[in-house]
Amino acid sequence: MEPVRPESPDLLLLSGGIESSALLAQRHAAGQSMRAVWVDYGQRNAAREWTAVEHLSAVYGCAPIALDLQSLRTAFTRRNDWVGHVPLPQRNLLVLALAVNLAAHHRAGRILLALNREDQGHGPGSQPGFVQQVSTLATTLVPGLRVEAPLIGQSKAEIIAATDPLGIDWGRTWSCLLAQSRQCGRCPQCKARRAAFAAAGIPDPTDYREAPR
Structure with a gap:
């Protein structure tokens, strides 16, 4: 395998949520060059x-690349009406x-994928074995390229606690599955999100529409 060159950028899959935003802040603090990729999958x-x-x-300082895959949603809508927040099955693979x-x-x-430890219950596409298999394939296709999930061993609360000292503005991240003006x-x-901030012992700056019951 060819070594990763120091000047090579990381390609970070950025959703704007807690984990990918934290990974962006961490890599920036480490001085790593990055390109962010965001995907609209419906x-x-x-x-x-x-x-x-x-x-x-x-x-x-990393101009994002936007990929528009929302037209694919129509091919899967009927099968996945019951999980409207996951309109594209196996999206991590795609x-x-x-x-x-x-x-x-x-x-x-x-290629950096911001999975956390709690994501592993969401199916094979969120587990360490999947990431390793895709990384092996990526290296075969593009020598020297690796796929990594650096946060996969940490909980959401641990990620928040580790990244908060870097000064990230959590209030500008987005977790809510809905398309409202407020989470x-x-x-x-x-x-x-609420539970993770509470577990981390860090004030949650999110402007929620509804208070917890």
């Missing part, structure tokens, strides 16, 4: 994610396949 909160991604990319091509184009040494405070992602 998720309801796409516009809110993109607003967060644009802001974070401006703060950390997004990483596209990221391999982008990485080759931008001469990136790593709802009641969807699964909002509940996980």
